[in-house]
Amino acid sequence: MIQRLPAALAAALLTTGVSAFLPSSAAAAAILPNRAAAAAEIPCPKPKVVEKPKNVPPRPVPPPDNPAESAIGGPALATHGLIIPPGAKLPPAVTATTWMVADLDTGQVLGGCGPHVHQTPASVQKTLLAATVMDKLDPNQMMTAVPSDLNIEYHSSAVGIVPGGRYRISTLWLGLLLNSGNDAANALARLAGGGGPDGVARTVAAMNAEAKRIGAFQTHAVTPSGLDGKGQFTSAYDLALIAREDFAKPDFRKYVLTRTAYMPAQPKLKKAGFQFQNENKLIYNYPGAMGGKTGFTTVARTSYMSAANRNGRRLVVTLLGAETRPQRGWQQGEALLNWGFSLPRDASVGTLVTPQDVAAKPTTESGAAPAGARPAVPEARAGSGPPRPLEIAAGASVAVVLAALLIRLRATRKPRPPRQQPTS
Template structure:
């Protein structure tokens, strides 16, 4: 395996840190959109959590194997390409940088509850299921309407229905008024279980909520769980579906189509999920297979011009498939790895150590307080496997 590139020769080290500056990620020259709302203030960088999967991933800039061709220029603020099967990370831009998710968070909902609900079961929509942001995406569920749960999943994944997200979350949480809250808590528990420590859900749909964040790395972990489920794979590859008529409500049925254009335009596409809010901007998770190899791409904070989110994903997938199979800059941790180690990083809603509260993105990391440093030292000393997950440099045969 070629060494990962996290800094280029000739770029000056940050003053007093000995750490080389981040490589700028390739970006197209486009004007920022007018009236773009401010980006939510993320939690401070965590030096331990940012190195999960390999210390080369702890960067806000570009990380790719040495000697490979540059990835395409995309507007996504952060992105990552990884192998769904082996877990090898092929490259990324700020893979552990906190960003808001938008509707790609629905993949976490699926990873959490898709096995808990019978797809053939009929459910009845209640008024709270339609409690979504005005003007946000909905698949058109009707209060009092009866639908199979499989239709809700199709409405969620094809049409990004926030009404379907609420209904599925309510049902998975027991069906009562606290069902959605219980499912959101379960989503956060799932994220911790699989090592997606930078993910904190506030809504089941991905509609913006205070303190709601994820990262490109975490989305790849979540996608790996979701794509392991046969029903999920079937739903996200469905091109169009039918919303059943509701005779009792005197409403006819209608057809809806998959909004993820990758499945219509990319050979070997396995499906995925689009996302957009005015705060999060465009996000995307997509997967494809080629020559027996399955790759996943995740991206956050993108603009739709000159390329839409799925097109940026397609370009990054092409780049990933062009790399030799033995290239890697890190690893997707497995739930088995995580089960042997405690969480190495606080949740986004946890109070940050005082020394880190004034750290700016482009400034060198502040020193940990003695108490915080002691806590990290105790964790690392108690769990040799965590050191293996975070710091190991895997030796692999050189390129042939």
């Protein structure tokens, strides 16, 4: 049984050169899944906020950390602090509470701040709606809006559909992804759920099932739009998994790079048509930008997901709980993307799991997973870059890095070589 070092000792080791005690494949900034060792976590770089927001509602109380879920993608990701590859320069200071940068193609996680920490999503939740139902709806199909589609929070974002109006599904997707239309989210969810009064609820259930299928275990949807709801959470890591599903869809890639779109007139309802714009300013200002999604509520604060392509390398950035001063959400995403592109192609602190990884192993000896159980997640795929994520199991909360520290410390007192320690 591995003993835990006192938090004070762990912190002292960190300040006196912890990298000397770490295995060569472990990130110098690797943080431990043991929350009792929180003092050893490396704080994320933060800017000086010019003006703190006023009258901000209290943040929802998140579920307790689940050690196994926090270590999905690799044990180094189980931290509330900073995790970057060994030798990497510090990332830029951003106001985001949590964030992550990953490679869309290889699945390598380049770094992050509290990647598995629960946060409220705001409108980036619309990317989960897209991942769940975009392929199930014909973009050329015409639909008729109903009054319930406009059941959204007062003064929240809407693209402007009207009950009785006729719209193409593709127009609703543009209204959802460019203008963050909560009315479009309700309409799409209703249609995907069968079109009846329970359509939205059916689609929200499907969104939660999709999150579990791809390994986004910190994600729980309550609304299809991301408007705040009790018990609604996600994480920076989960958003990257969702983004990977989305950017695999040609229609999604087309929509999020569209700069302007047009809401058709409804002559029978005496409603004129109008133009709307893409709110993701990254696509106007960043070479290679692939598009993404913005989000904001007074509870969630600013959330953001976007991707970019540079010399054939496609990176995605996700951030949650950010303030817009001194930089807006897209500018923080831009800074983190620049940092990610500056790292070597083999830089990694973990891996984005795939749906195949999640489904690869049964959770019982008989091979059948019990009802409602979350699937076990196997080791990351070969070739994903160091450090290799360990197999997730019930014992994933073992402080792997502390074990390495303890082995080295014992070795200085005893001539015999250290015994092999369990890895999970």
